[in-house]
Amino acid sequence: MLPMKSRYALKALVFLARHQADGPIPVAGIAAAEAIPVKFLEAILLELRNSGILTSRRGPTGGYQLRVAPQTVHLGDVIRNLSGPMAPLPCLSKSAYHRCGECVDETTCAVRLLMADVHAATLRIVDGTTLAALVARVDAAASGEAEGQSQRCRPQEGPPSAKLDFID
Amino acid sequence: MLPMKSRYALKALVFLARHQADGPIPVAGIAAAEAIPVKFLEAILLELRNSGILTSRRGPTGGYQLRVAPQTVHLGDVIRNLSGPMAPLPCLSKSAYHRCGECVDETTCAVRLLMADVHAATLRIVDGTTLAALVARVDAAASGEAEGQSQRCRPQEGPPSAKLDFID
DNA sequence: TAAAATCCTACCGTAATGGTAGGAATTAGG
DNA sequence: CCTAATTCCTACCATTACGGTAGGATTTTA
Numbered sequence: 001m002l003p004m005k006s007r008y009a010l011k012a013l014v015f016l017a018r019h020q021a022d023g024p025i026p027v028a029g030i031a032a033a034e035a036i037p038v039k040f041l042e043a044i045l046l047e048l049r050n051s052g053i054l055t056s057r058r059g060p061t062g063g064y065q066l067r068v069a070p071q072t073v074h075l076g077d078v079i080r081n082l083s084g085p086m087a088p089l090p091c092l093s094k095s096a097y098h099r100c101g102e103c104v105d106e107t108t109c110a111v112r113l114l115m116a117d118v119h120a121a122t123l124r125i126v127d128g129t130t131l132a133a134l135v136a137r138v139d140a141a142a143s144g145e146a147e148g149q150s151q152r153c154r155p156q157e158g159p160p161s162a163k164l165d166f167i168d
Numbered sequence: 169m170l171p172m173k174s175r176y177a178l179k180a181l182v183f184l185a186r187h188q189a190d191g192p193i194p195v196a197g198i199a200a201a202e203a204i205p206v207k208f209l210e211a212i213l214l215e216l217r218n219s220g221i222l223t224s225r226r227g228p229t230g231g232y233q234l235r236v237a238p239q240t241v242h243l244g245d246v247i248r249n250l251s252g253p254m255a256p257l258p259c260l261s262k263s264a265y266h267r268c269g270e271c272v273d274e275t276t277c278a279v280r281l282l283m284a285d286v287h288a289a290t291l292r293i294v295d296g297t298t299l300a301a302l303v304a305r306v307d308a309a310a311s312g313e314a315e316g317q318s319q320r321c322r323p324q325e326g327p328p329s330a331k332l333d334f335i336d
Numbered sequence: 337t338a339a340a341a342t343c344c345t346a347c348c349g350t351a352a353t354g355g356t357a358g359g360a361a362t363t364a365g366g
Numbered sequence: 367c368c369t370a371a372t373t374c375c376t377a378c379c380a381t382t383a384c385g386g387t388a389g390g391a392t393t394t395t396a
Contacts, residue, residue, distance in 0.1 A: 024372095026372065028372090043375095046373080046374065049374095056372095056373060056374085057372085057373080058372055058373045059371060060370065060372065061371085061372085062371075063372075
């Protein structure tokens with residue numbers, strides 16, 4: 001299960017990406033629009049700011065704003081920042097690796113071999129999708145809704161991305 | 169994180185698949201070979217038996233044994249049986265669906281659109297891999313270890329599997 | 337009948353999750 | 367300079383899931 005923290009963060013980021021032009025937006029506004037507990041969202045946006053993806057301004061007319069372009073925000077990094085590594089096994093995490101303890105031989109561990117594929121597939125999606133791409137996809141879902149055409153997730157142009165070095 | 173319950177189960181099943189010819193194998197034997205807490209494994213194997221994938225015999229010379237062919241055991245079902253549905257969001261689970269509560273419009277929910285892909289990719293792997301295939305892969309890893317050739321997970325012959333209806 | 341095994345029920349400590357409470361610091365507008 | 371709106375920061379807390387353990391009842395073989 002993706003933790004609420006990450007769910008709320010993604011929702012808030014999509015919202016902020018949509019309202020880039022409107023200047024800083026207060027937490028209360030986002031919370032109301034997305035039905036997220038205010039104080040909880042407050043803490044989440046603070047973390048996102050401390051990790052460099054948001055800017056904030058205090059006082060009246062203050063609020064949060066994207067610091068970087070939505071095209072440069074990789075969703076995997078968002079999830080990682082808030083909820084830690086996503087590896088399904090400790091021995092598959094690059095950033096927080098540690099042996100499984102019970103594992104007799106890591107290179108021939110059945111569980112590891114299976115979950116390595118799962119992990120790789122997950123990373124390819126979450127790290128291969130940017131905030132901009134996600135917003136585009138939501139738009140596509142909104143307009144294509146009637147015709148029922150569910151579209152793919154990566155409408156990103158350019159060469160199929162130069163060897164991303166996925167972390168976790 | 170894949171729960172220990174499922175990890176242990178997968179290890180035990182691989183072990184049992186390897187020792188199919190040896191008749192029933194007592195819990196203590198598997199636990200010792202795979203470094204799994206005995207009483208915990210006891211409970212796990214019991215569940216696997218109740219779900220129909222293992223047979224048991226009591227008393228001396230008793231133990232556990234595969235009830236079905238390893239080619240028919242889909243690893244996704246094993247995980248589901250022991251640890252419940254794997255959907256990363258409640259609204260993506262077929263077997264335990266329920267709305268996210270905070271979700272304003274489910275069909276245009278950004279989080280859902282993203283995680284749907286992750287979920288699908290995961291199911292394609294865990295439900296597309298059988299116990300037999302996993303054992304084969306471990307063997308491949310064991311022999312290919314020196315040459316360092318990491319091989320793919322599905323050496324299954326036949327057409328690319330007739331529309332599996334993945335559950336969770 | 338003794339020993340080896342499965343089977344079953346109950347319990348339990350620890351950590352993570354999903355928040356809430358309360359207030360301090362900053363800033364804009366009047 | 368005062369007030370109100372906002373971010374920022376520190377604590378706390380209830381509930382649940384996880385990863386087991388304990389103890390014994392039941393079955394079966396030798």
